[in-house]
Amino acid sequence: MYGLVNQAVQGLIIKEFGKEKWQQIRVKAGIQDEFFQSMSSYDDKVTYDLVGAASEILEVDAGELLEAFGEYWVLYTAEEGYGELLDLAGSTFEEFLCNLNHLHKRVADIMPDLTPPVFETVQINEQELQLRYTSKREGLTPMVIGLIKGLGKRFDLKDVQIVQEVTKNEGEYATTSFNISWKSN
Ligand code: 1MF
Numbered sequence: 001m002y003g004l005v006n007q008a009v010q011g012l013i014i015k016e017f018g019k020e021k022w023q024q025i026r027v028k029a030g031i032q033d034e035f036f037q038s039m040s041s042y043d044d045k046v047t048y049d050l051v052g053a054a055s056e057i058l059e060v061d062a063g064e065l066l067e068a069f070g071e072y073w074v075l076y077t078a079e080e081g082y083g084e085l086l087d088l089a090g091s092t093f094e095e096f097l098c099n100l101n102h103l104h105k106r107v108a109d110i111m112p113d114l115t116p117p118v119f120e121t122v123q124i125n126e127q128e129l130q131l132r133y134t135s136k137r138e139g140l141t142p143m144v145i146g147l148i149k150g151l152g153k154r155f156d157l158k159d160v161q162i163v164q165e166v167t168k169n170e171g172e173y174a175t176t177s178f179n180i181s182w183k184s185n
Contacts, residue, residue: 001047002111003036004080005073009050010036012072017058028053038080041113044137063142070146074154086154093155093182097121097131097148117144128181130165136172148180157182 013022026034029049036042051069055062078086089103090096097119104116117135124130133144145162152160165177 001042001044002038002114003040003042004038004077006036006042006047006050007038008073008076008080009047009054009069011076012069013054015072016068021057025050025053025057028057039111041111048139062139066140066142067146067149070143070148071150071153073143073147074150078154093151093157094121094123094129096151096155097129097180124179124181127183128179131178131180132175133178134173134175138174141167141176144176144178148178152182155184157184159183 010022010026013025029046029052031046031050051062051065054060054065058065074086077083085103085106086096088106089099098121100119101116104114108114108116115136117133117137119134120132122130122132131148133141141164145164148162149160160180160182163179165179167174167176169175
């Protein structure tokens with residue numbers, strides 16, 4: 001994944017647990033560099049190793065860390081130069097969710113190594129939809145739940161409910177569906 005993702009992991013850990021813990025985690029994950037290059041593509045293993053090391057050192061479940069990371073990502077990218085990109089993706093929660101593939105296409109135009117997941121939405125009613133998430137990457141559904149919660153905050157929604165439904169495997173891809181409902185003010 002692009003270094004921007006590892007940078008955000010670093011940012012979250014430092015913000016929540018401090019620089020010293022970050023150094024321990026970085027060393028345990030076997031990462032020599034002090035900083036990540038946001039525009040360089042890193043092996044996914046770097047990100048998974050960071051989350052694994054953080055889980056052990058902080059004694060927090062990896063799924064919980066991934067969910068917290070998903071929420072943080074929405075905030076982090078908005079503040080780190082991608083605010084316009086996020087603004088373009090939609091002015092409402094459901095519009096944003098429907099535009100996730102467009103958003104990734106836009107990023108992939110400049111970052112050719114991007115391996116974006118694929119999202120599909122099915123409107124159920126005014127305040128409920130189904131989101132299908134297809135990815136080659138394993139174990140990241142908690143991150144997607146955090147991303148949805150982060151978007152809920154971005155759009156000031158009350159009471160976002162996310163129910164994870166079935167996962168189907170097809171070759172190297174897995175598709176997970178979520179039922180999402182919310183209340184606006
Ligand atoms: O392959 C990748 O490197 C990659 C990196 C980030 C693929 C996807 C993403 C974003 N995605 C992370 C979860 C991936 C899970 C999976 O692959 O199974 C989050 C997608 C998302 C979902 C809900 C709400 C918001 C979301 O993200 C918004 C977003 C997406 C991508 C970027 C920013 C915000 C982004 C921006 C710049 C990037 C890379 C990603 O890299 C650059 C580009 C230009 C200059 C410097 C870095």
